[in-house]
Amino acid sequence: MAPGSTRPTSRDVAQVAGVSQAAVSLVLGGKWRGRVSETTAERVREAARELGYRPNLAARNLRLGRTRTVLLVVPALTTEFFAGVYTGAARVAAEHGFGVVLYPSPEGVGPAKDPFHSAQAALDGVIASSMAPEALSAIRGDQLPLVMLDSDPRGSLGAATVNLDIADGLRQVAEHLLALGHRRFLHLAAGIPSWTFDTRARSLATHLAQAPGTSLGSTRAPISIEDALTATESALAAPGPRPTAIVCDDDLLAAGAYKAARRLGLRIPDDLSITGVDDLALATAIDPELTTVRLDAELFGERGMQALLAVLEGRTPAQDAIPVELVVRGSTAPPGP
Amino acid sequence: MAPGSTRPTSRDVAQVAGVSQAAVSLVLGGKWRGRVSETTAERVREAARELGYRPNLAARNLRLGRTRTVLLVVPALTTEFFAGVYTGAARVAAEHGFGVVLYPSPEGVGPAKDPFHSAQAALDGVIASSMAPEALSAIRGDQLPLVMLDSDPRGSLGAATVNLDIADGLRQVAEHLLALGHRRFLHLAAGIPSWTFDTRARSLATHLAQAPGTSLGSTRAPISIEDALTATESALAAPGPRPTAIVCDDDLLAAGAYKAARRLGLRIPDDLSITGVDDLALATAIDPELTTVRLDAELFGERGMQALLAVLEGRTPAQDAIPVELVVRGSTAPPGP
DNA sequence: CGGGGGAGGTTGTACGTATAACGTCGTCCG
DNA sequence: CGGACGACGTTATACGTACAACCTCCCCCG
Structure with missing residues (x-):
């Protein structure tokens, strides 16, 4: 790549492949069946590879009006519990072409008045755990689809909730x-x-x-x-x-x-x-x-993400509580005399 | 807000305030000194508040060509160590108007061929910890500014490194x-x-x-x-x-x-x-x-973010190792006879 | 009284992408 | 042999923002 060059765009790819920018978009977007010949498509793919083309996500997001990215707000990462929640949510998200951005709700990080200062990413929705009411209403004001984890089903301003039993x-x-x-x-x-x-x-x-x-x-x-x-x-x-x-x-x-x-x-x-x-x-x-x-934790995250996907698609998310299980080990025994 | 309405844009705000879209951008962007009168500016702010206007980040990112968002890649969140790294990095980032997106490097989550599938967010740079070589070179190929944490200073393809001693x-x-x-x-x-x-x-x-x-x-x-x-x-x-x-x-x-x-x-x-x-x-x-x-951990994260900011500004990041300290407690004593 | 200049705006454009709408061939059928 | 249609593309446009360039008063000074 030439020094001082900027990142290649779909127009650059088009020029190299000798086609129009639209053709590049069609081929790389996978919607070229019956629109572009296989030989041309291959030429486009080859040009993209050669230039190291990566689509500009900001432009794509603007054009499409969505980002396929959701935010997972967690209270802390000091135990592995929320790591598990993330893992589960990310797995389900990936299956649907979504990404998950993690936001450890700050005590000390980021200004309280804007819970998303640290997550400037444009978002399609939010999964929030243990969120303070004022931050919650800020999100609601943004009209962002929202799923609450472990939250009072009656006090969540109509947001969907997913709870452990x-x-x-x-x-x-x-x-x-x-x-x-x-x-x-x-x-x-x-x-x-x-x-x-x-x-x-x-x-x-x-x-x-x-x-x-x-x-x-x-x-x-x-x-x-x-x-x-x-x-x-x-x-x-x-x-x-x-x-x-x-x-x-x-x-x-x-x-x-x-x-x-x-x-x-x-x-x-x-x-x-x-x-x-x-x-x-x-x-x-x-x-x-x-x-x-x-x-x-992973199931919790999966169910949270499934609920958010349901909201995004206009469906009503399932509301059943997630079962939990007592594990008996050595720290409990009959009381002494 | 009327039902079925879409999110308000700066143009909507302009219409309500009775000014042009450019004026809205100037006022809300804080660059209106000497360009817009205080009374008009206040009218714009009032209109924005009334409509619940939030700027479209995808559009802003596209226009500016940067996102003020960086990615922090960590190997796992199963202990509080990387939570501390994030906290430190996020603090320094916030001081400079940046956001940090956390990406737990997947074993099982996300396709290996694209380490950023789960982080579709458009990025200005990457701080990566314990990254596999092939993923590293993928980032390098993207020409993204990169700082490596705890990585061989000689084997990092010229990327800046920040290490604990x-x-x-x-x-x-x-x-x-x-x-x-x-x-x-x-x-x-x-x-x-x-x-x-x-x-x-x-x-x-x-x-x-x-x-x-x-x-x-x-x-x-x-x-x-x-x-x-x-x-x-x-x-x-x-x-x-x-x-x-x-x-x-x-x-x-x-x-x-x-x-x-x-x-x-x-x-x-x-x-x-x-x-x-x-x-x-x-x-x-x-x-x-x-x-x-x-x-x-927090200092580690701070230094990582500082190094990335240095790279973004074309400066050379500091390279000194971060001191560590032995804490002696009850698990060590002279050996028995 | 002419015009320089600042205050207070507006108009226009570009960022890179996805896609609707529109050609332009050649072919095949009635 | 005319025209309809499929294959293969292209042209044009919009998404919402930031900002460069421009415009229009009005004031003030020589």
Whole structure:
């Protein structure tokens, strides 16, 4: 390629192949059957190859009025959970000729007033997880097709929602611990107001209350091991009989609870049973391995993308909740005497 | 907004404000000083607000010939390391009016022949981490400005590189363990051919060889806890004297080594010292806490973005390596008798 | 009183693509 | 032998924006 040259356009390809720009567009767009002869088509393809032609996406997007690109907004990438969601969404997207752009919703990155400053890409739609209401309404104002993940079906301004059946997950936790004989519980909750965590708290309380003589305390911490450690330590230091089981909203919180237990000289599961949610790699790295609710992140992403495709095509997306599964490991056992 | 209406354009805004489309572009683009009166400008802004006008990015990108968007290619999002890289890169980018699009380099997602199928966004440049050579040359062929992270400065086809001083990190590990009195070592290496892992192996071997009477075995595993567990278990089952210290390329591998040690009844650090690299949250979640090489992921991302901005502006990016720091915790101690 | 110049706009155009609408042959059939 | 039709293309246009170039007052100065 000549130095100082700019990127070749379809017109350059046309000139080299000795045809019109329109012919190039037809051939490279795959719509040339019955319009351009096979020999000419091959000459065009050869010219494109020779010049290293790549279509200008900005021009294509402008012309077509769509980008076949969607945005996936996630709250954080500090665990592998949302990596799985992305993988699932990207797979389904690719099958339909779409691309997925990932946007870790910033606390500190990007101006709050414009959630898309960091995603200048022109978009066809948005899949949003754990999104603050004001950002949500900004998107709605943009008239962008929107699917919400793990969000209140009634509070989403009419946007489609795709949810994990997390209420059933905490039902399974509650019944598992009750069956083991536990009666005094502590709920280590994520200190974030959000539909999914509210639902976890409500479901846990409801199902524990179905057994007689149960007590349920509660404390909350930001989702980090250190914060969970201090929150658990002070909760366990409170007067009165100690809980025999701690139900955590998240595996990271559970890891913090492990550290608190160690620091207080409590053995798991003999003195204290602990459960989490997510089934991260971390869950089998700690000792004993963690009993936790496994979430199928990839399926979650797939369903999110399928729902968005449905919206884009004017169909009504499926609304059934995604099942979750309790994985029993070494961190839960009958309470000591 | 009327039903069935399409998105408002700058022309619509112009009509409502009673001015020409050019005036709208000037006002909203902030280049109206001395060209449009303040009263008219305010009328334009008011009209834009009223219509909910958002500029069409595809059109803007086409017109300007640039997108102010760069792609960050990462190998995986299964740990928080690359989340930190993104955060740093996005912060620097935002300061310069750029956006960053994240692309988890697929194994399974997206066709290999086009690494950008999933990132249809038009791009101004690329920051790539751990990229396969063929994908690299595809980008180079596109004439896209490119910065490579943690890549061989001599093998990057002239692309700029930004590297962690990981050789120095492994030097610190070697000297720490030698000072504690260890002489028999096992290197648990990541089973991935890549500059950063090759460098780790070479640096470790070099610095251990400086003490007399040392031995260094080696085994490799994909970066996952389970794979590390099995690899370590069979390495430790080999005949001959057991190593007293295992140096792992990564904290996840170290977590697998922990499990192997537990399974074999070896106590850490009394029977076996273990070190990692990364300083993930996992490092302080396991018991005992892991001695590891802390990498400043955010700084890494910042430096990568700064280098790319330099390339985009025709400057020569800085080339100094980013320092790393050994964090000594409970997983290393003098070898038992 | 002529005209230079600045304030406050407008007109026109190009970015690169996809596609609708329109030729122009040669062939084959009635 | 006329014309309809298929094969093979081409011409023209629009997408929405940014900006260069131009225009038109009106004020002010020599």
